[in-house]
Amino acid sequence: MRHTKRLVAALAASALALTACGGGDDDNGDTATGEEGDLSGTEVTVFGAPTSVEGDAINAVIQEYFNEPTGANAVYEGSDSFESQVQIRIDGGNPPDIAIYPQPGAVVDQAAQGNAISLESMGFDIAELEERFGDYLLSLGEYEGEHYGIPTNVNFKSLVWYNIPVFEAEGYEIPETFDDLISLSEQMVADGYTPWAIGTGSDDATGWPATDWMEDIVLRQAGAETYDGWVSNEVPFDDPAIVEAAETFDRILDGEGFVVGGKSAIPDIDFRDAPAAIIGDEPDALMHRQASFITNFFPDGAEFGTDYGVFPFPSIDGNDGALIAGELATVFDDRPEVREFIRVFTDTDAQCAQGSFEDVARISPNVNTTADCYDDEVVATAAESTLSALREGTARFDASDLMPPQVGSGSFWNAMNEWMRGGDIESLLTEVQNSWPSS
Template sequence: MGRRLGRTAGSVVALTGVVALAAGCSSSSDSKGDADAKQTKLTGACAPYQAYAGHKGKTVTMFGSILSPESNSLDKSWATFEKCTGITIKYTGSNTFESDLPVKVNGGNAPNLAIIPQPGLLTQMVLTGKVKEPPAQTVKNVANWNAAWKTYGSVGGKFYAAPMSSNMKSLVWYSPKYFAAHKYTVPTTWNDLMSLSEKIAKDNNGAKPWCGGINSGTASGWPATDWLEEAVLGSYGGDVYDQWISHKIKFSDPKIVAALNTVAKYMHNSAWVNGGYGGVQSIATTTFQNAGLPILKQKCAMLQQASFYEAQWPKGTTVTPSGDAFAFYLPAVNPSVKTPVEGGGEFVAAFSDDPAVQAVQNYVSSPEWASSRIKVAPGWVSANEKVDQSLYSDPVDKLSAKYLADPNATFRFDASDAMPAAVGSGSLWKAMVQWFSQGTSVTAVAKQIDDSWPK
């Protein structure tokens, strides 16, 4: 699940982008909006926002799954846009977003914009007939991303939702201070990772090797799907992963069952989990936000979680290669798979084609907005190729961007987000919760998910 566009380097590039944006906005606005834009002249620090002018006093509602503290940076990222254009962006986050959005849309109470982290859910929304095609400038902005992202934002070959963010899933969080104190080294192979886990357990120095939490309201279970997806991608590579997403390879296939058992070896091992909270069953009741906090108390050593987890560390936590917390790349289960990288992201879909709404669509799909968010949101990464990489001041962001932008990596989008919504954010999440809370067998988990696949 994902959770997760300001100024480009160089004034010439920025000004060129503004001119292009202006053309896109004017072509997608109604005649009254065009007239208002021509009458509104922005100057000084607000001049770069001229393309979005002409909608002063308008409020654009936006709905998503991003919660505080992460959502605080959203408000900061578009504060200047709001001040200069007079458009108010009213963002609301919900821990039950995946179930709330269909209710709102089908009930005639859709937000103007929705930040959707699952292509499967996007498809579900498009099939309602309520999602509006994006304006021309938003379409142009998507060219700044790898072509795969436009595919994930399309349904039936038609483009509907521009990517807003990207995140790196293939990470393991740990405490460099704790590792240094016990002379542990960061593993670079899967075998090394498992050997380290065994050593930490045998050392019995007060910490379990792993901690975890998959409770996330109606989205409970999604962190465990990431663990499984990493095992599938890291064991068999992209082709098997793609066939699994489309159900050409079923969950009951020996390869996927083996991947489930790979996860079980460390996350269902009562001697290895769940430091600070309890045993295996406690993983189901621990929130993903709190899952890694025992690392700071030396109650557990590692947490497999995405780059956006950085926002969950308490204020004052030093997140550096030698500090209280940091992350390392999760190595491939099978060393023959070249640099497997799982990523997630979010897409902005519109349920209104009002000119003010389209102005916001254009802005949040631009490299200008991405850059502004990078500056105020540690743990947030964009795969927008127009973003100046030097803007990343946070070492975890630099690490994430390194792998997300690696052209030689075996990159794939979060599988559960790309599966049909009934499975990816439905039966799969539910099965993962039951797997941890009730100890459901691997074969039963696989059968339960296969049986739920849409005919």
């Protein structure tokens, strides 16, 4: 398999077992395709957040694995403003047939409003789907005993990317703990470098990268049980454990000389532009925390293992964790061609095919895929680690994506932006808590 010793060593340090993804060449656990008969002339509309090369890859897979064999015409459309645009379409009575949500909380919200259609009512065998994806991921779209979201991809979030040439020239060691990370950052400043490139700009979704930092810290500092309670609002946003996580994060944000542009500039730096800062012999910064997909946005020609490397987000108080994210496909119109699209798009062949596209970092949640699906060595190893963590129960999904959308993709994002711009974090966390829906 396509591994490098550097990445394997780094990810092994995160205590995730790097075992090969299960499966083989058969489709064990996959529901059969071709059950809906001739679909010639039918159309399926699919709407989601991935754009650019990832959107092109999705359409290429749809064309080869669904359109050509069935005679149907399915088209994927991506938008950088997906969260707001999909709601506008739903409110206007013109939803897509299928929406691919980055926030499972939004899937549950659509189910609660009566807009989404359950997998059970469409005739899907939930036990088979649980074998294909695991019950944890499938449960993320569950509402009142039925399932409304089917996993289409995941990514591994607990990663810090770094400039290899400077690390090697200065003899910097990979930090194992958060205190080590702070000490390393202080040493970098003393040596004349800026440690961190952080950007949270993301059009209508500005602020979400800061929530990822908070989630990684809560998972490690407060533990998985508190993390799960936070997701369900049993642990409120103004709980001391969440406030303490923000204070820990602020050791980076407010560290003297730690962040390119300073704390207040972070919301104005597009997250897609931020990783470029760590590339080069005289980089603007030396480290960048972001999920495995960020390789899509590294400058052309930058090489993993030469120009940049990666290490796992360090432990806090001896605790590790694996923060993941991903997307769930949700159906708004139950027709034969829509059901067939779901079957085809989530089976092993189509899922594996997405890993063969250059610059695409989508990781399949289908456990019948293997690391050999991925041409990119970084993505291949991240895929192994992600699926291993899911099997071992050490993974937790992005908290903000699990929360009700008015919180997870609303007040939480906004609070992070206001905090960066000088707001009081305790007051802002109380405002987020007050925005949590009463039912």
